[in-house]
Amino acid sequence: MSTDTLTEITRSLVECEPDRTAELTQEALENGEEPLAIINQGLVPGMEIVGEKFQTGEYFLPQMVIAANAMQQAMALLEPELHARQQVSESAGTVVIGTVKGDIHEIGKSLVATMMSANGFRVHDVGVDVAPAVFIDRVQETRADLLGLSALLTTTMTAQREVIQAVEEAGIRDQVKVMVGGAPVTQQWADTIGADGYAEDVVAAVQLAKRLLG
Amino acid sequence: MRPQFSVLSDDLIEQIITEGFELLMDPGVRVHNDEALELLADAGADVDFQSQIAYIPQDIVEQALETAPSEFYLYDLGGEPVVHYGGDSVQFDPGSAAITVLDSETEKQRAPVTADFVKFVKLVETLPQLDAQSTALICTDVPEEIGDLYRLYLALLYMRKPIVTGAFRKDTWWTMKDLLVAVAGSEEALAERPIAIFDVCPSPPLLWSDLTCQNMIDCARYGIPSELVSMPLAGATAPVTVAGAVVQHTAECMSGVTICQLSSEGAPIVWGGSPAAFDMREGTTPMGAVGTWMIDASYTEVGKALNLPTHAYLGMSDAKVVDAQCGLESAGGALLAALAGVNMVSGAGMMDFESCQSYEKLVIDAEIIGMAKRLIAGVEARDKPIALDLMRKLEHRADYLGELHTAKWFSKEQYIPSSVIDRGSLDAWEKKGRKTAWDRARDRVPELLASYEPSTISDDLRNELRAITLQAARTFGMEELPPLPED
Numbered sequence: 001m002s003t004d005t006l007t008e009i010t011r012s013l014v015e016c017e018p019d020r021t022a023e024l025t026q027e028a029l030e031n032g033e034e035p036l037a038i039i040n041q042g043l044v045p046g047m048e049i050v051g052e053k054f055q056t057g058e059y060f061l062p063q064m065v066i067a068a069n070a071m072q073q074a075m076a077l078l079e080p081e082l083h084a085r086q087q088v089s090e091s092a093g094t095v096v097i098g099t100v101k102g103d104i105h106e107i108g109k110s111l112v113a114t115m116m117s118a119n120g121f122r123v124h125d126v127g128v129d130v131a132p133a134v135f136i137d138r139v140q141e142t143r144a145d146l147l148g149l150s151a152l153l154t155t156t157m158t159a160q161r162e163v164i165q166a167v168e169e170a171g172i173r174d175q176v177k178v179m180v181g182g183a184p185v186t187q188q189w190a191d192t193i194g195a196d197g198y199a200e201d202v203v204a205a206v207q208l209a210k211r212l213l214g
Numbered sequence: 215m216r217p218q219f220s221v222l223s224d225d226l227i228e229q230i231i232t233e234g235f236e237l238l239m240d241p242g243v244r245v246h247n248d249e250a251l252e253l254l255a256d257a258g259a260d261v262d263f264q265s266q267i268a269y270i271p272q273d274i275v276e277q278a279l280e281t282a283p284s285e286f287y288l289y290d291l292g293g294e295p296v297v298h299y300g301g302d303s304v305q306f307d308p309g310s311a312a313i314t315v316l317d318s319e320t321e322k323q324r325a326p327v328t329a330d331f332v333k334f335v336k337l338v339e340t341l342p343q344l345d346a347q348s349t350a351l352i353c354t355d356v357p358e359e360i361g362d363l364y365r366l367y368l369a370l371l372y373m374r375k376p377i378v379t380g381a382f383r384k385d386t387w388w389t390m391k392d393l394l395v396a397v398a399g400s401e402e403a404l405a406e407r408p409i410a411i412f413d414v415c416p417s418p419p420l421l422w423s424d425l426t427c428q429n430m431i432d433c434a435r436y437g438i439p440s441e442l443v444s445m446p447l448a449g450a451t452a453p454v455t456v457a458g459a460v461v462q463h464t465a466e467c468m469s470g471v472t473i474c475q476l477s478s479e480g481a482p483i484v485w486g487g488s489p490a491a492f493d494m495r496e497g498t499t500p501m502g503a504v505g506t507w508m509i510d511a512s513y514t515e516v517g518k519a520l521n522l523p524t525h526a527y528l529g530m531s532d533a534k535v536v537d538a539q540c541g542l543e544s545a546g547g548a549l550l551a552a553l554a555g556v557n558m559v560s561g562a563g564m565m566d567f568e569s570c571q572s573y574e575k576l577v578i579d580a581e582i583i584g585m586a587k588r589l590i591a592g593v594e595a596r597d598k599p600i601a602l603d604l605m606r607k608l609e610h611r612a613d614y615l616g617e618l619h620t621a622k623w624f625s626k627e628q629y630i631p632s633s634v635i636d637r638g639s640l641d642a643w644e645k646k647g648r649k650t651a652w653d654r655a656r657d658r659v660p661e662l663l664a665s666y667e668p669s670t671i672s673d674d675l676r677n678e679l680r681a682i683t684l685q686a687a688r689t690f691g692m693e694e695l696p697p698l699p700e701d
Contacts, residue, residue: 016618016621018618057633060624060625060630061615062615062616062617062620062621062624063621065615065616066616066617066618066621068616069616106612107612107615110612110613111615114616183639186641187641200638200639200641200642200645201638201639201642204642
């Protein structure tokens with residue numbers, strides 16, 4: 001019975017039925033299923049299948065994002081239960097991510113945030129047009145392992161350098177890895193400004209994050 | 215609303231049709247086939263058997279245009295009607311009868327052999343954008359005399375889609391008919407559910423050769439569809455004006471429909487062609503010229519005005535390698551054909567006028583065809599209200615990617631290309647090795663071939679097809695057929 005519900009959660013994620021995912025998660029909790037079992041045997045396998053289907057070209061970004069949102073929604077239901085049991089879900093790492101000062105481009109950054117979140121990272125999205133001090137505060141507050149900086153314009157990518165300098169000045173450069181991305185950004189730019197990594201698209205960004213924290 | 219393209223005014227169409235009728239009386243049409251001349255004479259045409267010229271009165275032609283079906287289907291080997299000739303249906307098949315194949319390694323043209331055509335047929339099966347096969351390559355490892363039927367034999371072993379074909383001789387047509395009957399089960403079954411259509415080509419100006427005329431008559435008698443391929447060369451073998459070339463095309467096709475219907479009333483026949491705006495510098499027959507496309511679009515409109523199914527050779531290129539010219543010419547012609555509502559557009563894969571087939575060009579052309587089909591599918595509201603509810607729900611948030619509305623519609627609204635089309639970032643493209651469309655197409659060919667599912671025809675049928683083909687081969691001095699490629 002409970003295995004059926006977990007299998008059903010996996011299926012609902014894979015088949016893009018976010019409301020069903022939430023419903024089933026609630027149902028599983030009410031039936032006394034362990035939150036960690038729901039995560040590890042219901043949600044995570046679903047996201048893995050969606051990820052595979054994306055890699056093979058069968059799925060596209062909309063299915064990925066819908067599944068990721070459904071996963072986040074289910075996690076919101078599970079967090080209080082985990083907390084009550086003094087348990088924590090396995091985390092791939094804590095990430096602060098945002099678009100740098102002067103730049104209001106959101107989509108690429110949000111996509112990376114969503115995908116990271118679906119891949120087990122705890123993601124704190126600080127939004128767009130974010131000043132270096134805000135990044136620093138949030139990294140310190142969350143004890144983040146990773147800082148993601150997005151810039152979509154050649155005129156704003158220089159702000160990525162300013163954030164890295166601010167991280168150094170705050171004395172936390174050895175505590176947090178910094179990755180950069182965005183249309184004009186290249187590996188060469190990442191090297192120039194002393195970032196730890198650069199990824200050209202959302203899939204590469206998740207892989208890079210796992211590698212940096214691995 | 216379906217986007218459509220029109221080049222002729224109603225008045226111009228009427229004038230072209232009128233002049234077509236008049237040309238068939240003066241100077242008449244040359245018919246180098248006794249059976250056709252007899253049929254025309256019996257129907258009341260004035261026939262000069264000495265000079266082999268028929269003067270066909272308008273009423274005989276009108277009667278034929280009346281009895282020719284306005285639509286029919288071609289069937290796949292599973293018996294499903296998958297190609298609709300008629301109305302504004304648009305379907306695509308590869309350009310046929312190439313005399314060379316573009317070698318994937320050397321990028322040079324070479325003589326095709328059995329393995330090349332088998333590979334080509336398999337590739338066409340794996341490309342959903344293509345609706346039909348064609349006898350696309352002429353294999354040079356068999357005697358020239360059986361070049362036509364040998365292509366059909368090979369295709370029948372590997373295909374499921376219907377096929378556009380043609381005979382090079384009068385006698386080989388019979389062998390090709392036997393091959394098709396073997397697959398269909400009987401002559402009646404073949405007529406009821408045709409799996410092939412034969413191209414029949416008048417010669418400009420106003421000539422029916424013995425061979426092509428006989429092929430057309432024989433097809434009609436067996437209920438096998440035929441496709442008129444009239445090919446005025448504007449400025450060389452036809453008037454240089456677009457409208458003038460179309461007048462010639464009209465007269466030739468009218469005479470073809472007439473001979474076909476006199477052979478067998480109600481036999482399926484298609485108003486088609488492969489005209490060209492003659493190149494005044496090189497003396498060649500460009501398929502990528504805008505003037506060529508305009509002749510095609512114009513005669514298609516005339517064919518539709520006469521309520522007949524239509525065909526055109528479009529979506530080809532005159533380029534010798536798969537380069538920018540190749541892409542722009544193929545895309546221009548294919549898009550125009552789709553907008554003009556041509557029922558069967560032949561040309562995918564073809565380059566160097568109509569000489570050379572390329573696997574790589576074929577997979578690139580499949581993307582063009584996918585886009586062309588998307589274009590004519592048109593714009594729809596999809597939802598009512600179209601966007602109000604959705605946009606009010608999201609307010610000013612840019613979160614459409616995660617909406618079920620997006621997941622529901624994106625693959626219907628967008629044509630999603632294969633890896634042949636590069637839409638990644640500059641860095642992603644560089645990481646993958648800075649590959650050009652040619653490189654990506656070359657990578658894709660073996661991927662597609664690996665997905666080919668073998669034909670399910672029985673061993674008995676294979677043996678029968680082989681026996682029919684072998685008998686024809688032996689007539690022309692070839693004792694054994696070339697071995698089929700393994701796997």
